[in-house]
Amino acid sequence: QVRLQESGPGLVKPAQTVSLTCTVSGTSITADYYYWSWIRQPPGKGQEWMGAIAYDGDTNYSPPLKSRTAISRHISKYQFTLQLNSVTHEDTTVYDCARGQLRVPYADYENYDSRGQGIPVTVSS
Numbered sequence: 567q568v569r570l571q572e573s574g575p576g577l578v579k580p581a582q583t584v585s586l587t588c589t590v591s592g593t594s595i596t597a598d599y600y601y602w603s604w605i606r607q608p609p610g611k612g613q614e615w616m617g618a619i620a621y622d623g624d625t626n627y628s629p630p631l632k633s634r635t636a637i638s639r640h641i642s643k644y645q646f647t648l649q650l651n652s653v654t655h656e657d658t659t660v661y662d663c664a665r666g667q668l669r670v671p672y673a674d675y676e677n678y679d680s681r682g683q684g685i686p687v688t689v690s691s
Contacts, residue, residue, distance in 0.1 A: 568592040570663050570682035577688050578653055584687055586648045588663030595639055595646055596621050599668045604637065604648045605675065608659045615672045619646055626672070653689045660684040 574586035588602065595602055603618040617627035619637045627635050631650075639646040650657060664681040666672070 568665060568680040570665065570680055572661060572663055572682045572685035574661075574685055574687070576686060577690060579691050580654055580689055581652055583649055583651045584653055584657070584689075586650075586661055586663075586685060586687070588646050588648075588682060590644045590646075590665075594641070595619075595644060596641055600665055601668060601672075602639075602646050603664050603666060603672060603678070605662045605664055605681075606659045607662075608656065613673075613675050615675075616648065616650075618666075618672060620668070655689050658687065658689045660686045 569591045571589045572586055575584065578584045598621055601618040601620040604616040605613055606616060607613045615628055616631050617625065617635050617637050619625045619639055625637050634651045636649045637646060662682050662684045664678040666678045670677045
Protein backbone atom coordinates (compact mmCIF):
# COMPACT_ATOMS: atom_id res chain seq x y z
CA GLN A 567 0.00 0.00 0.00
CA VAL A 568 1.33 3.38 -1.00
CA ARG A 569 1.34 5.98 1.74
CA LEU A 570 2.41 9.60 1.78
CA GLN A 571 3.20 11.72 4.82
CA GLU A 572 3.87 15.45 4.81
CA SER A 573 6.21 17.12 7.26
CA GLY A 574 7.59 20.59 7.83
CA PRO A 575 7.16 23.73 9.89
CA GLY A 576 3.68 24.74 10.86
CA LEU A 577 4.53 28.41 11.22
CA VAL A 578 6.51 30.60 8.86
CA LYS A 579 7.12 34.34 8.88
CA PRO A 580 6.19 36.49 5.90
CA ALA A 581 8.85 36.79 3.19
CA GLN A 582 10.53 33.59 4.34
CA THR A 583 10.78 30.26 2.54
CA VAL A 584 8.74 27.27 3.64
CA SER A 585 10.11 23.81 2.93
CA LEU A 586 7.78 20.82 3.10
CA THR A 587 8.75 17.18 2.69
CA CYS A 588 6.64 14.27 1.54
CA THR A 589 7.86 10.86 2.65
CA VAL A 590 6.60 7.96 0.59
CA SER A 591 6.28 4.35 1.66
CA GLY A 592 5.21 1.28 -0.25
CA THR A 593 6.83 2.26 -3.53
CA SER A 594 9.76 4.10 -5.05
CA ILE A 595 9.34 7.67 -6.23
CA THR A 596 11.05 6.56 -9.44
CA ALA A 597 8.37 3.97 -10.23
CA ASP A 598 7.51 4.26 -13.90
CA TYR A 599 4.82 6.56 -15.19
CA TYR A 600 3.86 8.33 -11.99
CA TYR A 601 4.22 11.89 -10.89
CA TRP A 602 4.24 13.36 -7.40
CA SER A 603 2.33 16.56 -6.80
CA TRP A 604 1.89 19.27 -4.22
CA ILE A 605 -1.66 20.54 -3.84
CA ARG A 606 -3.15 23.14 -1.53
CA GLN A 607 -6.58 24.55 -0.76
CA PRO A 608 -6.59 28.15 0.37
CA PRO A 609 -9.51 29.10 2.63
CA GLY A 610 -12.61 29.90 0.65
CA LYS A 611 -11.10 28.64 -2.59
CA GLY A 612 -10.87 25.40 -4.49
CA GLN A 613 -7.94 23.07 -4.60
CA GLU A 614 -4.85 24.42 -6.28
CA TRP A 615 -2.25 22.27 -7.97
CA MET A 616 1.17 23.79 -7.29
CA GLY A 617 3.61 21.58 -9.11
CA ALA A 618 4.90 18.06 -9.59
CA ILE A 619 7.98 15.97 -10.10
CA ALA A 620 7.72 12.95 -12.34
CA TYR A 621 9.30 9.52 -11.97
CA ASP A 622 12.12 10.60 -14.27
CA GLY A 623 12.82 13.82 -12.36
CA ASP A 624 11.06 16.15 -14.76
CA THR A 625 9.30 19.01 -12.97
CA ASN A 626 6.28 21.11 -13.87
CA TYR A 627 4.82 24.07 -12.03
CA SER A 628 1.60 26.02 -11.96
CA PRO A 629 2.32 29.21 -13.91
CA PRO A 630 1.13 31.60 -11.19
CA LEU A 631 3.46 29.95 -8.67
CA LYS A 632 6.37 29.04 -10.90
CA SER A 633 8.57 31.96 -9.87
CA ARG A 634 8.28 31.05 -6.18
CA THR A 635 8.18 27.26 -6.27
CA ALA A 636 10.76 24.50 -6.50
CA ILE A 637 10.25 20.76 -6.17
CA SER A 638 13.13 18.35 -5.68
CA ARG A 639 13.58 14.79 -4.59
CA HIS A 640 15.84 12.53 -2.55
CA ILE A 641 15.40 9.11 -4.11
CA SER A 642 17.14 6.99 -1.49
CA LYS A 643 15.08 8.61 1.26
CA TYR A 644 11.82 8.15 -0.67
CA GLN A 645 11.15 11.85 -0.30
CA PHE A 646 10.25 14.82 -2.42
CA THR A 647 10.28 18.38 -1.22
CA LEU A 648 8.41 21.59 -1.92
CA GLN A 649 10.07 24.96 -1.42
CA LEU A 650 7.83 28.02 -1.58
CA ASN A 651 9.64 31.34 -1.43
CA SER A 652 8.57 34.80 -0.34
CA VAL A 653 5.49 33.56 1.48
CA THR A 654 2.61 35.85 2.40
CA HIS A 655 -0.50 35.47 4.50
CA GLU A 656 -2.27 34.22 1.38
CA ASP A 657 -0.06 31.10 1.49
CA THR A 658 -1.66 30.07 4.78
CA THR A 659 -3.46 26.80 4.15
CA VAL A 660 -3.14 23.02 4.23
CA TYR A 661 -0.59 21.48 1.85
CA ASP A 662 -1.01 17.95 0.52
CA CYS A 663 1.28 15.68 -1.41
CA ALA A 664 -0.20 13.15 -3.79
CA ARG A 665 0.60 10.62 -6.49
CA GLY A 666 -0.96 10.47 -9.91
CA GLN A 667 -0.46 8.47 -13.06
CA LEU A 668 0.96 10.31 -16.04
CA ARG A 669 -2.30 9.94 -17.96
CA VAL A 670 -4.17 11.84 -15.22
CA PRO A 671 -4.22 15.64 -15.62
CA TYR A 672 -2.62 17.50 -12.75
CA ALA A 673 -5.88 19.14 -11.65
CA ASP A 674 -7.93 15.93 -11.85
CA TYR A 675 -7.80 15.55 -8.09
CA GLU A 676 -10.43 12.82 -7.88
CA ASN A 677 -8.21 10.48 -9.85
CA TYR A 678 -5.03 10.76 -7.85
CA ASP A 679 -4.45 7.29 -6.42
CA SER A 680 -2.67 8.22 -3.19
CA ARG A 681 -2.65 11.35 -1.07
CA GLY A 682 -1.26 12.40 2.28
CA GLN A 683 -3.34 13.74 5.12
CA GLY A 684 -2.04 17.25 4.66
CA ILE A 685 0.00 19.62 6.76
CA PRO A 686 -1.27 23.03 7.87
CA VAL A 687 1.05 25.96 7.32
CA THR A 688 0.44 29.37 8.82
CA VAL A 689 2.23 32.48 7.62
CA SER A 690 2.37 34.98 10.45
CA SER A 691 4.83 37.33 12.07
